[in-house]
């Protein structure tokens with residue numbers, strides 16, 4: 001699908017609107033001015049003085065522009081401003097008329113957007129209700145029996161014919177429908193699931209590696225006949241996808257049964273899970289809190305045990321953050337290992353290729369992730385997408401008994417982890433030590449610069465223009481209203497606001513991030529940014545090599561699931577995950593513990609210098625009991641098998657600790 005025509009129209013419309021909105025006040029001022037423009041200038045001055053000293057610069061700019069406007073009008077002699085009332089009335093009427101037109105077009109557009117959203121919502125609701133009515137009836141005891149199987153056990157039973165694929169599907173559909181009423185992780189059920197399951201029940205198909213395993217799929221994955229919107233209703237206009245993406249084709253080929261499509265945040269660049277089409281998903285452990293994002297629907301469905309294997313994607317933490325918030329396992333592969341033709345990233349035709357997203361599996365134990373990776377890294381996928389390096393799963397690395405040298409860190413130097421998260425890492429490290437692995441302290445480089453100067457500049461290198469064009473024809477979810485609103489201002493005002501925000505938050509990263517989102521200026525700047533990313537990767541790799549590490553274990557995120565709607569105050573935490581996207585290192589998450597009452601009391605000593613720390617203190621000192629904590633295991637590029645091995649070691653080590 002190509003967005004170029006829409007993009008051009010949006011750009012023209014957006015530019016015209018901006019031009020008009022920002023120049024018309026000046027026209028009105030001119031219309032209302034006396035001969036020298038004094039009256040209005042005086043008013044402006046007193047308003048700016050009232051707002052405060054900080055506005056002096058703004059006043060100067062406006063005042064200069066205004067004087068220039070008056071002068072220009074007088075010089076050209078087009079309008080006589082010397083008290084000619086009629087002319088002023090004409091200017092004022094034209095401006096107000098144009099404003100009314102703008103208002104009308106806004107109302108008209110909103111109406112269309114709402115209608116488009118309602119249509120999709122109605123069709124999703126109808127699909128869910130249809131499934132509720134027509135679901136294959138399986139006795140509840142049988143459902144419980146199926147749901148209590150782990151992946152290996154379910155696969156064994158399916159293979160032996162002790163459980164049919166149709167029964168397995170019905171069990172997970174039932175569970176998903178029930179849990180969805182409480183958590184809202186469903187976008188829509190997959191209608192063909194029953195046919196796929198029936199096909200799996202043919203005896204000849206039983207040997208396929210994932211035969212009959214129901215899998216949940218994030219909404220941005222391409223599936224024939226389904227919309228892939230990333231929560232942007234404007235993309236509904238392009239209709240449903242015409243062909244399955246690579247991973248969906250591979251999963252079906254392996255016998256998996258995609259049975260539901262799950263929710264995401266609008267734009268997929270935040271870790272809330274809310275958008276104007278499908279609504280807000282909540283956390284299975286605490287309904288007032290979010291499941292994370294952007295693969296938040298996957299986090300919630302797996303956390304609620306209504307799926308056994310899910311597929312999400314990650315460019316800044318979107319697999320790892322929901323895993324951490326919902327207490328499930330995930331693997332973010334090296335971008336490239338599973339290719340790039342599986343899911344919608346909202347930028348097809350306009351691709352940022354410096355920091356790449358990657359699809360990846362989510363599950364309820366390490367073994368499932370291992371089996372999923374073993375299965376999909378197959379000749380069928382390598383043939384389907386020759387750009388994927390034909391590297392099958394390296395069982396030798398995964399099963400090796402060699403003792404490992406593992407780096408660790410408790411802090412990346414920016415946002416301090418809350419006590420529950422630190423304790424989680426303590427336990428993981430103790431488990432690893434007990435299993436005779438060598439632990440080495442690892443100091444990560446300056447993540448503040450990495451986040452704003454590399455991650456945000458790369459991801460929003462066009463000054464957020466592409467996404468803002470899409471918002472011209474969409475509703476904005478309340479979770480990102482502030483940041484989208486800010487991008488409506490001219491760049492110089494955004495820059496001004498970024499400095500104010502650094503001062504208000506006592507945190508230079510917030511301002512730097514805002515400026516980074518204004519984009520890079522030229523191709524030379526982009527090349528310079530590319531050079532910086534390469535240099536950062538090189539020096540990080542050197543540090544890793546100097547310490548002769550096999551892997552690194554560290555916090556996944558500095559805090560646990562936040563209240564819904566609070567992410568906008570807590571963005572800073574994301575440096576723990578974005579680091580490994582900038583580096584393009586594979587990373588996976590293992591649940592290790594849950595927040596306790598003691599952890600909550602220990603929040604008293606949490607720092608509160610920067611605004612983000614104050615918010616963390618506010619949101620995580622209470623009501624966090626029982627929320628899951630994971631640790632992040634990291635490996636070198638294309639060493640997913642090593643990451644999985646370390647994850648398994650952590651899983652076993654922590655289990656041993658709990659038993660002793």
Ligand SMILES: CCCCCCCCCCCCCCCCCC(=O)NCCO
Pocket residue numbers: 267268269270271293294313314315316317318319345357358456464467468480483484487571574
């Ligand atoms: C101009 C409007 C932009 C609004 C979006 C809000 C931007 C917040 C600043 C960036 C923070 C980055 C968070 C990253 C979250 C994870 C994203 C991710 O991995 N997405 C996966 C897509 O497959």
